[in-house]
Structures are given as structure tokens and as C-alpha cells.
Amino acid sequence: MTPLKNDRFLRALLRQPVDATPVWVMRQAGRYLPEYRAIRSKAGDFMSLCTNPQLACEVTLQPLERFDLDAAILFSDILTIPDAMGLGLYFEEGEGPRFRKPLTTAKDIEQLSVINTEKDLPYVLDAVKLIRRELNGRVPLIGFSGSPWTLATYMIEGRSSRDFVATKRLLYNEPEVLHLLLDKLADSVADYLNAQIAAGAQAVQIFDTWGGVLTPPAYREFSLAYMSKIIAKLNLEAEGRKVPVIVFTKGGGLWLESIAAIGCQGVGLDWAVDIGDARARIGDTVALQGNMDPAVLRTSTETIRAEVKHILGRFGSGSGHVFNLGHGITPDVPPDNVAALVDAVHEISVKYQ
């Protein structure tokens, strides 16, 4: 493999010195880019794009052509694993993901098999290999998965949810059934991330989008414990380098100490957390990723620069910060504002190194 030309992102995650704070954007390959929408309409539906390694590679690289980003992230969906388990993922335009066969009984859960990524999701690994080749050492490639809890909510509700009625009913009434599902998902996610690493992913992120809807003990038992299990199973060394793991629980700002203790190198922060407070709480053990409100990207260059300056100032001096949004970029953002963000981070952060 070609040596990395820009390893700021990996160095910051290991809290090694960097020349400027690295930056990438969750969902950076997405609908806000006209060139993405062009490929998307060519591909047809969203899953046709995800399952085509050439197209997935192409859209993964699109934001890097426009912006001076410090990492690429595999273009895929967090629900590939449940799809591989047979639930039948599809997307209703403007409605988000749906499953044709959501889990409705304990028997449905008993019958699920842990996935074998090589066999069940070859298109993801082909995309990782292709992207690595096309990146040619420009920046590192991030692999990712949804967390077991987050995957479970979609599998049980059959779609995105607000109150998680069915999932919480299972959690409180038949916790052992939910544990069986989460255990199979944790084994599947570990296999999936290990396969991505073997195929060339140089860092991995676990997206725990819905961990924040739980109580503290339920979060520990039904989300954090399974992310901890996954990390223990990962082979976090590849090509002679450490492969860092980032854990991002949206709405998890109260639980940063326990998230930082499960063996990850980076903890993702949403915008409800002050990054200076987060650093005081856990920044001597892990790197922090985040945490600008995505809504700021709908404003102006001046406002974006002011917010970047505020966040960098709150983090303070020294390495250990990967700049990002506190959640995914929204489709209505003007691409020039992403350029303004990336440039502001690189320029303003130099004095903090």
C-alpha cells in the first residue's frame, strides 16, 4: 500500500502532535453535493448506489475533490447488516429506511444468524478495496457500522422512530430476548468491522445514533456493553499502524466517562456538549471528535468561522481533536459553506498545535 500523505486524522486520534486540526464531516458524501445527486439519480435507488462498489467509490471521493478534508469515509448505509440478515431494507423517498420484514416475535430473533461479511456483504469490502486504491494514500479511509442498539431499534420498529415503543417494550418486558438480538448484532458488527479493516479501512467508527434515548442503566446494559464487546473483538492493527476506533453516541453527553472507558481511541460529541468540558472530563484518555451544530452550515462564512473559532478555543491547545459536526450534514447546505468550514479549521487551528 502507498504510504499515507496526510495522516493528521490518525495522529489526532492517537493524540500525537499534528500541524493543524484534522476535519471531516459526517455524511460528507451526500445529497448536498450536486455531483452526488447526479450519480444517485443514475443509480436509481439508494441501495443500488450502496451495493455498486464503483459508484460507492465514486461518491466517497466526491467531497475530497472539492474540499481539503483529512479523511474519507466509506459510502454505505448503517443498515447493511440487518439487510444481510434478511430483513429486506428499502428506502421510501423522503421517509428514511424501512424493513420489509421487521422483527416481531422472539422466534424471529432466534432464527437470525450472525453475518459472515465476506460471504454476505462482499460489495462493502469491494468498495473499501477500490476506495483505498483510488485514494492512493491521499487521506485515510474510515470504515463504520451502526451500533447493535441502534441497529436493533430499526430492526424491531421496522423504520426510524421517535418513541421506540416496540424496542422499549422488549427492553423492559423481555430483556433476555433483546440481549439475544444484541449479542448476534455485536458478533456481526465485530465481523463486519474486522473485514473492513482487513480490506483496508484505517479507522472505524461505531454510530450509536439512538443510544441517547435510554436511561443511564439501560444505556450501559443495552448499548455500551455491546460496543465494548465489539471493540474487544477487533483487530486494531493493520499495515503496521494502529487502527483507531471512534464511538459516537448521539445524546450521550452525560455518559462520556463510561464511553471513554470501553477501549476506543476517539469519542464523538454532539453539539449539546461543550468540548472544553468534555476534554476536562475525558480528554486525557481519548481523542474527541466534533462538535459543531450542523445548522451552522446553513449560515455564512463569517458565522461558520466564528463557530469554528469558538469550538477550537474551547478545546484548547494540543492534539487529540478531530473537527466534525455533531451529527450528519443536511441536504440543504451550500457546498461552499463546507469549504469555508474546512479552511477555517485548518487555518485557525494552527496556533493551537
Next chain:
Amino acid sequence: MTPLKNDRFLRALLRQPVDATPVWVMRQAGRYLPEYRAIRSKAGDFMSLCTNPQLACEVTLQPLERFDLDAAILFSDILTIPDAMGLGLYFEEGEGPRFRKPLTTAKDIEQLSVINTEKDLPYVLDAVKLIRRELNGRVPLIGFSGSPWTLATYMIEGRSSRDFVATKRLLYNEPEVLHLLLDKLADSVADYLNAQIAAGAQAVQIFDTWGGVLTPPAYREFSLAYMSKIIAKLNLEAEGRKVPVIVFTKGGGLWLESIAAIGCQGVGLDWAVDIGDARARIGDTVALQGNMDPAVLRTSTETIRAEVKHILGRFGSGSGHVFNLGHGITPDVPPDNVAALVDAVHEISVKYQ
């Protein structure tokens, strides 16, 4: 006025000794009760129910007939103030609140007038007086309002929102325009709560349902500052007793210290917070209200008792706790489970006094 027969709720908010932990339930007069649905279908739409003092009184008292609750809360909607300002509140079945004339320009905001509750919302004050008479000292009556920030989001978005695109655009691009709106709303809310207190409300709660979608500095500037301004304007003494104020910011668990510092007597907690941690952080300055996950009410008596026991145990010994859910009760809860909750709180909490 008849002296209060049960003042546990007021005593707990002032951290005075009680014989058992008081309990009420957010949205306790609501769709989960068949007798509520009966009145509601008789009244027609939701606003016809809110604006009819006799019917509002009747539904306010319904849960007290079934359960041994320690407080009544005025049956009304958080959006009465924007409605009185002329925005035209209505409800689409299953869709939540809508405004016929949402705020779309700075001029719309400039033209708004601060409300005069006596003149603009007499039906609310008539309901308060009637409920006090009908309660006849049984338990205290809670008055309430939405927070300025929360009201502003509905007024600008025109409806419930997920991303608050328009409100945040204003916040980041034209903060002075948003401040003008929030200032008018703070004056209106202060007038509204003072009028409710004068009419007989014995405690008031400010519902900051959407404060949690802000960054820490934006929360302080656009939500907390205005709740602080309101509290400073309230006449918190009536009938020779202190009228306590409860502030509840959903998703505000990271900011409890600053919420506790604005002069309120009680701070509401959602279920993401461990109430023992919250008490360690702020429990020597204010009372705490909360914080069971509403989803627990969809389970069994055993599970409800176990969760009540857990929360009471985490709060620990001594007064200063008002038991409640961490958000409103949902329409699918069996009423018997509310009875199980209320009884469990009263029984199990005796040993902690």
C-alpha cells in the same frame, strides 16, 4: 380559600420534610384515559376543550378521581400564548399543533404585541379559578407555560419540528430578530404565569421542551436567559405561601447547574439523567422533579415498581424530590399502570423520608 389537605408537593419543592415522596404525571389529564377521550369527542377539537373552562376543569380533575396524585395541573396547551398573539393555532389529527400564520419575516415579529392575559386569555384564568374551587384544597394546582424558546420554535416553524431549520437560521443569522421575539414572549409568559398565580395556581412549571436542541452557549443566550427573566418578574407569593417554580428543559441534563441558578425551586429531569448524580450536582440548592422513562408505563406492575424503587434509591434519603416521568405520558398507557406507579411511589418512598 380552603386550606390545603395535601401539601406534600409544595413542601417537597421547598425541600421541607414530607411523609412520602409526592408524585404527579406530566400530561396526566390526557388521551390514555377513556373518560378524557369521551369528553374530548364531545367537545370536538382539542382547542374547544382548552377554551371551555368547565370542560378544562372536568378533564383536569379526571386523573385525581382515579389515582392518588399529589398535584393537579391545569388542562391547557403550551401554545395558547402564540394563539392569543394571532398566529391561529389548530390541530391536525395525529399531526400535532400547527399555526395558520407562522412568523416568516422580521416584520411579523416586530408587529407582535405582548399579551395581556386578563384580556387575551380569560378562558385560562376562568379554568384556574374553577379548578381551584372544585379541588377544594384536596391537592395544589400547577399552572404552566411553554418557555420563550420553545414557543418561538413553533411560531417560526409553524409546527412541531425535528431540525428547527428556520428557527436556527434566525438564531445564527439574525440573532437580534430572534431576541426581539424572545423578549416579547418572556414578557408575555411572565404576565401569563402571574395571572395564573393571581387566579389560584399554587406552583408553576415552565416547559422548555426544545431547549435541548441548542449548543451550550445558544442555550444560555436564547433559552435560559429568558426563563431567568421570567422568574425575576413573577410574584411568587400567594395566600401566604411561596409559589414554587419548576423549570424543565428536556435534554438539558448537561446544564443542570446553570438551570438551578436562575431562581427556580425545582428542576425537571428527563430520563437520560441519573437522579442521584443530579442531586450530587445541584440537589443542595433546588428540588428535583422526575424522572422515569415514560416507556416503563407500558410494562407491568412489577417492572414499574422496580423502576420506581431504582429512582427513589438513587435520589436517596430526605426531601426535595417530586416523582414524575421524564416526559409526558403517552396515549397507549393502561390507566391501571398509572395507579401502580402512584402507589409504588407512596409506599416505597416512606422509608426514605
